[in-house]
Amino acid sequence: MAQTMKSVPLESQHIAAGGKMVEFAGYSMPVQYTGIKEEHHAVRNRVGLFDVSHMGEVEFRGPDALAAVDRLITNDISNLVDGQAMYTAMCHENGGIVDDLVVYRLAQDRVFICVNAANREKDFEHMKAHKMAGNFEMLDRGDEFAQLAIQGPLALQVVQAITDIDAAAIPYYHAKDGKVAGIDCLVSRTGYTGEDGFEVYIPVAGVKAVFDGLMEAGTPVGMQLCGLGCRDTLRLESKFLLYGNDMNDETNPLEAGLGWVTKLDRATNFVGKSAIQAIKTAGVTRRLRGLVLQDRGVIRHDYPIFVGDKEAGIVTSGGYSPTLEQSIGLGYIAVEHCDAERVDIEIRGRRLSATTTKKPFYKRKD
Amino acid sequence: MQIPADLKYTKEHEWVRDEGDGVVTIGITHFAQEALGDIVYVELPAPGTAVEAHSECCVVESVKAVSDVYSPVTGEVLETNDSLDASPDLVNETPYTDGWMMKIKLSDVAELDDLLDAEGYQIFLTP
Numbered sequence: 001m002a003q004t005m006k007s008v009p010l011e012s013q014h015i016a017a018g019g020k021m022v023e024f025a026g027y028s029m030p031v032q033y034t035g036i037k038e039e040h041h042a043v044r045n046r047v048g049l050f051d052v053s054h055m056g057e058v059e060f061r062g063p064d065a066l067a068a069v070d071r072l073i074t075n076d077i078s079n080l081v082d083g084q085a086m087y088t089a090m091c092h093e094n095g096g097i098v099d100d101l102v103v104y105r106l107a108q109d110r111v112f113i114c115v116n117a118a119n120r121e122k123d124f125e126h127m128k129a130h131k132m133a134g135n136f137e138m139l140d141r142g143d144e145f146a147q148l149a150i151q152g153p154l155a156l157q158v159v160q161a162i163t164d165i166d167a168a169a170i171p172y173y174h175a176k177d178g179k180v181a182g183i184d185c186l187v188s189r190t191g192y193t194g195e196d197g198f199e200v201y202i203p204v205a206g207v208k209a210v211f212d213g214l215m216e217a218g219t220p221v222g223m224q225l226c227g228l229g230c231r232d233t234l235r236l237e238s239k240f241l242l243y244g245n246d247m248n249d250e251t252n253p254l255e256a257g258l259g260w261v262t263k264l265d266r267a268t269n270f271v272g273k274s275a276i277q278a279i280k281t282a283g284v285t286r287r288l289r290g291l292v293l294q295d296r297g298v299i300r301h302d303y304p305i306f307v308g309d310k311e312a313g314i315v316t317s318g319g320y321s322p323t324l325e326q327s328i329g330l331g332y333i334a335v336e337h338c339d340a341e342r343v344d345i346e347i348r349g350r351r352l353s354a355t356t357t358k359k360p361f362y363k364r365k366d
Numbered sequence: 367m368q369i370p371a372d373l374k375y376t377k378e379h380e381w382v383r384d385e386g387d388g389v390v391t392i393g394i395t396h397f398a399q400e401a402l403g404d405i406v407y408v409e410l411p412a413p414g415t416a417v418e419a420h421s422e423c424c425v426v427e428s429v430k431a432v433s434d435v436y437s438p439v440t441g442e443v444l445e446t447n448d449s450l451d452a453s454p455d456l457v458n459e460t461p462y463t464d465g466w467m468m469k470i471k472l473s474d475v476a477e478l479d480d481l482l483d484a485e486g487y488q489i490f491l492t493p
Contacts, residue, residue, distance in 0.1 A: 036429040037404045229403070229430055296451070298407055298427040320406040320429045327407075348409075348425065 008053040009146050009207045017225050025117035027054040030227040040233050040322040042224030043193050044364075047152035049214055050226045056120035057145050057201065058127065060111040062136030069103060069111045071132050071270055074253055076263040080105040085173045085190055088261050090123065091272030095252040095279055098126050100243055102190060104175055109136075112186070114147075114199075116243045130271045146207035150214060151197030151234075153364075154221050159198050161217035162210075163187060167198065181206075181213030192231060194238030195364055236328060237321050237362035239290055245301060246288060246316045246330050252276060255284040255332065286313065287338040290361060291345065293327035295352040299345050305331050306344040306351060312337040315345060321361060328361050329354075367491065368396040370462055374478060375487035378420075378436045381462060388475050392438055393466045394426070394457065397491060402428040405457045410446040410468060417443060417470060419477060424467060426457070439477050441470040 005028045008014075015021065019030030030051065032039060042048050060069050070077045075088035084105055090098045099119040104112040115123045124140050131138065150159055160167045165178030167187065175188035183206030191197040202210050214223070232242070241247055241256060253262045254276060264277055293299050299318035304311050318329030333343065333356070344351040369375070374382040379398035383391040399405065407427040417423040423437035446468045450456060457465035472478070482490060 031430070032403060035404050233429060296407060297409070298432065300432060320427070322429070 006054075008051055009204050010051050010053070010211055013208070013211060014051065014225075019225070019227060022228070024228055025054055027117060029054060030225075032227040032229045033225045036227070036229035036233060037322045039224050039226040039230040042222065043152045043195055043226060043230065043234055044323060045153070046222045046224070047150060047154035047158055047197075047218060048193075048224045048226035048230070049211075049218060050149040050151065050231060051146075051211075052149050052199070052231075053146040053207070054117035055147050056115040056117060056123070056140070056142035058113045058115060058124060059139045059141050060113070060136055061109060061139065062134075063109055064132075064134030064136040065109050065111045066105065068132055068134055068136050068138070069113070070268050072127055072130060073101065073103060073270060074258070074262040074272070074276070075103070076266050076268075077103060077105065077111070078266070082107055083174050083176055085175055085188060086261075087173075089247075089253045089256075089258050090126070091253065091270075091276065092126075092249065093272055093275060095272045095275035096249045097243070097247045097251055097253060097256065097258075098249065099123050100241065100247065100258075102188075104186075104188070106175075106186075112201075114201075115142075118244060144204060146202045146204050147199060148202065148207070148210060148214065149191055149193075149197060149199045150218070150223075151191045151193040151226075152195045154218075154223070155195070155197040157221065158214060158218045158223060159187065159200070162213040172196075181210045183210050185210065192240055193234040194240070194360070194362055195234075233319055233322055236317055236319055236330070237323055237360070239330070239360040241288075241330070242317055251332075252279050252284070254279055255286050255288065257288045284335055286332040286334050288316070288330055289333050289338055290357040290359065291315065291318070291329040291331055291343070291354045292324070292357060292361065293329070293345065293352060293354045297347050297352050298327045299329040299347065299352075299354065304346045305333055306346065307333070307337040307340045310337070312340075312343065323362050367488075368462065369484045369488050369491075371484045373462065374438075374481035374483060375490075376436070376438045376481060377490055378438075380435060380438045382438045382478070382481055384478060385469070388472045389444065389469055390439060390441075390472060390478070391466050391469050393461055394435060395487070396461050399458045399461045399465070402426060402430070402433055404429045405454045408450040408454050408457065408467065410450065411443050413443050413445055415443045417441060427454075435467065437470070438481060439470055440473045442473075444469040444471050
């Protein structure tokens with residue numbers, strides 16, 4: 001495994017900073033530095049710096065770029081203005097989810113897409129297989145970019161200190177080209193933590209300069225290096241889905257709670273549209289719900305969910321919430337039971353009580 | 367890496383303190399707690415439970431994952447550390463003292479001779 005693992009450009013910096021490296025999606029990545037709880041609270045209360053260079057990037061370029069992407073995704077790209085981003089699913093013909101994506105309209109003829117690391121090859125193959133005829137090109141740019149995420153209430157202050165653009169003027173889910181630590185980057189006001197923050201796409205050759213600049217600006221305000229461990233606890237508290245856990249090729253966007261990014265009433269015949277329309281008409285068979293464990297313990301991926309004596313579902317993400325100081329999770333529950341306020345989750349042969357929720361477990365106060 | 371000289375160890379990263387009279391206290395080592403990361407729940411057996419050497423005797427949940435703890439010895443659980451219920455992080459902070467997990471009445475005192483001493487555990491940990 002060690003021989004085939006890919007490394008991110010900042011690997012030696014992570015190791016020097018005490019990062020515990022683990023394999024994730026084929027990359028050697030830091031899972032934590034000083035501890036997941038400490039890193040988690042740093043993002044909620046101050047600011048954290050994540051290396052997410054394993055994420056993939058695909059670009060569509062040309063006069064038909066927007067139309068080409070529109071045909072591949074569930075959300076409606078036509079409402080975006082230049083510099084605006086959008087969360088979406090991308091589906092198979094049968095409605096199963098290929099991946100979840102953040103799509104940026106950079107210009108009328110340029111669409112930039114951030115894809116999950118584990119799905120890079122699969123997504124590109126899917127896009128190729130379902131490519132419409134038209135005047136555009138499709139580029140896998142995943143190896144050209146590193147990506148750093150600066151997340152937390154002080155993220156704006158840290159990023160602003162080393163960029164020549166007005167970072168505060170970038171609205172949520174918008175992005176702007178600008179110099180960061182002297183390097184030409186795409187600065188995006190997005191994230192996977194539930195806090196204000198930025199994700200900066202950086203040409204690989206410039207990532208060390210940007211990292212050093214961020215460390216210099218962030219260290220005095222208590223910025224913490226953060227690993228994938230707290231990225232998971234932070235996203236789970238905010239009820240952001242994780243591909244591979246909460247959705248996969250066999251789940252459809254309606255049951256996954258992604259109806260809000262599935263625009264069936266638009267003219268575009270996007271890949272998966274008719275299958276999803278049919279699922280909508282027939283009704284979904286299960287729904288994703290939030291779970292809050294009321295007993296002591298920790299719920300984990302794949303634990304069965306019971307309503308009364310009936311096995312009614314399965315946990316797809318579970319863990320410990322450092323903010324709530326109790327265990328939370330997400331799971332699919334059969335539609336006839338999905339409005340149950342209380343369920344039981346089986347943990348090593350014992351049934352423990354959990355409440356269900358449709359809301360995020362954590363929402364920041366603005 | 368803390369490896370107190372007066373304790374015995376297993377290759378599964380548990381420590382054992384001989385309390386005399388055929389009773390031992392057990393817990394997990396500094397190395398183990400560091401590898402697990404932030405511990406958020408320890409599921410301990412009820413006093414009176416029979417435990418067997420090299421078999422699961424309790425479960426430690428960290429933020430990252432769930433892990434089994436193996437009993438270093440065979441015997442009966444006499445007492446468990448109730449303070450871990452409210453403060454599981456004691457296992458991270460003081461694994462050899464306040465982070466102890468349970469006291470066990472040994473079935474066979476001679477089993478202690480099978481355990482590693484501090485030097486043996488140190489050598490085992492050396493890559």
